[in-house]
Amino acid sequence: MQVQPMAAEKLSQAAPQADAAIAIDDVTLRFVTPDGHMMTAIRDFTMTVARGEFACVVGPTGCGKSTTLNLVTGLLRPTTGNVRVMGNPVTDISRDIGFVFQADALFPWRSVIDNVAAGPLYRGTPKAEAYERARDWIGRVGLGRFEKHYPHQLSGGMRKRVALAQTFINQPKILLMDEPFSALDMQTRTVMQDELLDLWSEQKSSVVFVTHDLEEAVALADKVYVLTAGPGTVKSVYRIDLPRPRVMADIRYDPKFIEIAKVIWNDLREEVQLGQSRGLQTGH
Amino acid sequence: MTAISPTMSQAAARDASIAAAEARARARLRRRHALVIGLRLAILVAFLGLWELGADYNIIDPFFFASPSGIWEQIWSWITEGTSQGPLWLQMYVTLEETFLGFMIGALGGIAAGIVLGRNRLLADVFSIYIKIANSVPRVVLGSVFIIALGLGMASKVALAVVMVFFVVFANAFQGVREADRAMIANAQILGASPFQITRTVIIPSAMSWILASLHVSFGFALVGAVVGEFLGAKQGMGLLISTAQGAFNANGVFAAMIILAVMALVVEFIITRFENYVVKWRPAPFNEQGT
Numbered sequence: 048m049q050v051q052p053m054a055a056e057k058l059s060q061a062a063p064q065a066d067a068a069i070a071i072d073d074v075t076l077r078f079v080t081p082d083g084h085m086m087t088a089i090r091d092f093t094m095t096v097a098r099g100e101f102a103c104v105v106g107p108t109g110c111g112k113s114t115t116l117n118l119v120t121g122l123l124r125p126t127t128g129n130v131r132v133m134g135n136p137v138t139d140i141s142r143d144i145g146f147v148f149q150a151d152a153l154f155p156w157r158s159v160i161d162n163v164a165a166g167p168l169y170r171g172t173p174k175a176e177a178y179e180r181a182r183d184w185i186g187r188v189g190l191g192r193f194e195k196h197y198p199h200q201l202s203g204g205m206r207k208r209v210a211l212a213q214t215f216i217n218q219p220k221i222l223l224m225d226e227p228f229s230a231l232d233m234q235t236r237t238v239m240q241d242e243l244l245d246l247w248s249e250q251k252s253s254v255v256f257v258t259h260d261l262e263e264a265v266a267l268a269d270k271v272y273v274l275t276a277g278p279g280t281v282k283s284v285y286r287i288d289l290p291r292p293r294v295m296a297d298i299r300y301d302p303k304f305i306e307i308a309k310v311i312w313n314d315l316r317e318e319v320q321l322g323q324s325r326g327l328q329t330g331h
Numbered sequence: 332m333t334a335i336s337p338t339m340s341q342a343a344a345r346d347a348s349i350a351a352a353e354a355r356a357r358a359r360l361r362r363r364h365a366l367v368i369g370l371r372l373a374i375l376v377a378f379l380g381l382w383e384l385g386a387d388y389n390i391i392d393p394f395f396f397a398s399p400s401g402i403w404e405q406i407w408s409w410i411t412e413g414t415s416q417g418p419l420w421l422q423m424y425v426t427l428e429e430t431f432l433g434f435m436i437g438a439l440g441g442i443a444a445g446i447v448l449g450r451n452r453l454l455a456d457v458f459s460i461y462i463k464i465a466n467s468v469p470r471v472v473l474g475s476v477f478i479i480a481l482g483l484g485m486a487s488k489v490a491l492a493v494v495m496v497f498f499v500v501f502a503n504a505f506q507g508v509r510e511a512d513r514a515m516i517a518n519a520q521i522l523g524a525s526p527f528q529i530t531r532t533v534i535i536p537s538a539m540s541w542i543l544a545s546l547h548v549s550f551g552f553a554l555v556g557a558v559v560g561e562f563l564g565a566k567q568g569m570g571l572l573i574s575t576a577q578g579a580f581n582a583n584g585v586f587a588a589m590i591i592l593a594v595m596a597l598v599v600e601f602i603i604t605r606f607e608n609y610v611v612k613w614r615p616a617p618f619n620e621q622g623t
Contacts, residue, residue, distance in 0.1 A: 120521060140521055152518035156536045156613040165532075169523035197613045217522065 058270070058284040066134050068221055068253035069096040069119055074128030076114060087278035088114045092128070094272060094281065098220075101247060101254045103264035105315060106274030106282075107322030112257040114279070116223045119255065120144055132221060142170070145219030145252070147210055149226040153198045159185060159209050160194040166217040184212040188242065204235035208242070215246055222247070224256045228263070240267060240295040248292065261315060265289075265308050266298050273315050276322035283314055397582040405587040414572055419591075426557050426569040427595060429485055433492020434553035441497045441549075442542055445504025449538070450530060455505075466498045471559055478564045488565065492556035496549040503545035507538025540614070543607045550603060554596055 071094040077087045089111040096102045104112050117123040118130050121137045130137045132144070153162050160181050167177035185194055188208040198206055207227065214222065224243075228236045244267065247254060258264050264271050271285045287307060289298065298304050379399045385391035386398035393401060409419040416422065448455045474491045481487040511534050519533045561570025569588050576584025 122517065122520075140523075142523065144521060146518065146521045148514045148518060150512075150514045152512070152514040154515065154519075154533065154536070156539075156611070158613075165519070165524075166522040169519070169525075169528055169532075199614070213522070 056286045056288065058286055066098075067095045067131075068098045068100070068133060069094070069255065070131040071095075071115065071118060072129050072131070074118060074125040074130060076111075076118065076123060077126045089279045091280050096221075096253050096255060096270075098253055099251045100269050101256065101267060102270045102272060103256045103258060103268035104272045104274060105258060105261050105264045105311075106272075106279055107276045107315075107319045108259065109326070110274045110277040110318070110322065111279035112259075112274060113225050116146070116225055116255060116257060119221065119223055120146060141221070142217075143220040145214035145217055145222045147214050147222070147224045147227040149229055151198070151206055151210075153206060153209055153213070155198050158195050158197055159190060159201070162198070162209055163212045163216055166213060170217070180216055181212075184216045185209075187215075187246075188212045202235075203231055204239060207231065207235075207239055211239075211243065211246065215250065218250065220252055222250075222252045222254045224254065226258050227256075229258070229260070236263075237295045243267070244291075244293060244295075261312055262299060262308055265304060265311065266293065266295055271311060273311060274318070276318045276325060282318065285311055393582070394580070395582055397586045401583040402586045402590065405581075405583040406591065409587065415575060416567060416571060422567060422569050422572055423591065423595065425485075425567040426554075426561065426592075429488040429557040429560070429568070430492055430550075430553045432485075432489045433556055434496055434550055436489070437493040437496025437553065438500045438546060438549060440493070441500030441502075441545075442504045444497075445501045445506075445542075446508055446530065446534065446538070449505045449508025450534065462498070462501070466502075470494050470498075471555075474556075474560050474563045477560065483564050483566055488557045488560035488568070488570075491560040492553040495552040495556035499549040499552060500542065500545045503541045504538055507541030508534055510541070511537040540611055543603075543611065546603055546607075547600065550599055551596060554592065558592065 071092055074092045075087065075090045076092075077085055080086050092111075092115065094102070094104075094115065104115060106112050114123060118125060119132060119137065121140050132141050154165065157165070160178065163184055164177045164181035167180060168174070172180075182194070185191060188211055190205060190208055190212070193201065193205065198209065201209070210227070227243075228239050231239060240263065256264070256267060265287055266289075268287050271287060273282045273285070274280065275282045285307070289301070289304060289307070382391065383399045386393040386396070386401075391398075413419060414422060448458060471491075473494055474487070477487040477490045481490060515537070516529060516533055519529050524532065557568070558570040558573070561568035562574050565571045569592055573585055573588045576582075576588065
């Protein structure tokens with residue numbers, strides 16, 4: 048039995064509570080590849096995110112990290128097991144969900160304000176009100192001067208700000224993020240992480256944040272899920288007891304942070320090595 | 332650690348040298364621009380001059396290959412005295428009308444079919460084989476069928492222009508719909524868009540640059556359809572003018588009609604480009620082509 052330091056308490060997996068924001072209970076997902084083979088993306092996967100909790104998912108490449116997010120949106124259905132969002136089984140895309148993508152998913156033919164207003168407009172909000180709210184959100188992410196700009200006229204960091212405003216304007220109770228900052232440079236990423244934590248603490252949404260960057264996960268999360276090399280399942284769960292509010296630029300020099308990151312990395316390392324060696328064998 | 336800042340005079344000198352370098356670079360760009368235009372004009376003058384001289388000295392037989400002055404006289408007489416089938420503007424108008432109608436119907440049909448099939452996997456898999464077959468038929472031949480079925484009037488020319496345009500636009504619209512970014516579609520879906528809203532606000536705009544690219548090519552095809560239709564049998568139009576000139580062994584007439592058609596096509600191409608720039612003003616500006 049390994050002794051866990053206080054700040055990174057290893058949790059035992061229990062069956063999810065009924066009223067959790069997100070409850071993925073013993074889910075296995077298989078799908079048939081175009082050439083007729085059965086692929087298991089994730090197996091026996093259990094995950095609970097309480098209301099207002101920030102959970103990060105880390106794991107080696109190709110272990111099914113993004114699959115877990117698509118189970119929550121309802122874009123993918125589990126083969127066995129069940130997924131509940133806000134206590135209800137997932138049947139359709141829930142209005143409570145917001146999703147920030149890894150790739151640039153803004154509409155390039157719409158100006159910043161039209162992009163941010165898209166969500167309310169799709170949901171039938173009157174035009175004037177939608178634009179008023181959009182203007183407010185653009186201000187909150189600090190892009191007030193760029194309302195009329197098109198995405199191609201903005202830097203990568205600014206486009207991510209637009210994506211955050213576009214997602215947050217729908218006031219999602221559940222926020223799913225798929226490596227949202229991985230394409231940004233180090234400094235911009237740090238700024239965006241702070242921005243995200245500010246927005247999150249205002250909105251009190253429950254977050255699942257997928258990343259391959261363990262330090263990012265530890266710095267942001269209340270809870271870190273470490274997945275095994277594919278087909279992914281939860282290897283261990285850690286509670287991160289670093290005090291909030293956290294400042295991204297400083298936290299990485301905090302001795303407690305370093306200690307936690309080391310502990311989790313020891314756990315993650317063998318999965319990464321396993322994933323790498325498998326990848327070399329199969330050529331993926 | 333000490334920060335090093337340049338003194339005032341150093342900064343001023345540096346600014347001046349940058350300004351001078353910029354002025355030199357701008358002058359170089361202007362000279363190059365002038366050179367390109369000059370060379371273009373020189374080639375045109377040389378080509379027309381050699382053609383005219385060749386015709387004068389009978390190296391190029393003007394009876395078969397016309398001559399620039401003969402072509403110009405032909406155009407001038409058509410403008411001032413009218414053609415054997417009536418005034419020139421009427422011939423141009425008839426051909427343009429057929430072209431436009433054919434272009435519009437073909438393009439709208441192609442876009443609609445492309446979007447419907449692009450959004451529906453089953454329809455696409457079922458119909459793709461028939462579209463391949465229809466596309467491999469040499470469509471100009473259909474002109475004869477249309478003349479037999481629809482007569483010598485406008486309908487047969489419009490029909491030929493439509494089939495010329497439809498497949499080009501369809502293929503591009505279909506491809507454009509298929510290439511629509513999956514993350515963008517998922518984003519719209521999660522933001523709350525219905526399937527119809529996705530088609531209207533994501534699929535069509537992202538297919539638009541493909542569709543517009545095909546409109547450039549297909550307007551030329553519509554013109555070919557209309558002119559070939561007239562050529563095969565008509566009472567009015569530029570195609571008939573060419574066919575009459577051909578019958579009279581009037582090479583100048585054939586070339587003159589060809590040049591008028593080319594000018595018409597260039598004018599419309601210019602309008603389409605303006606329209607395209609208006610519709611897709613969100614795209615990053617391309618690097619300006621040298622000399623245009």
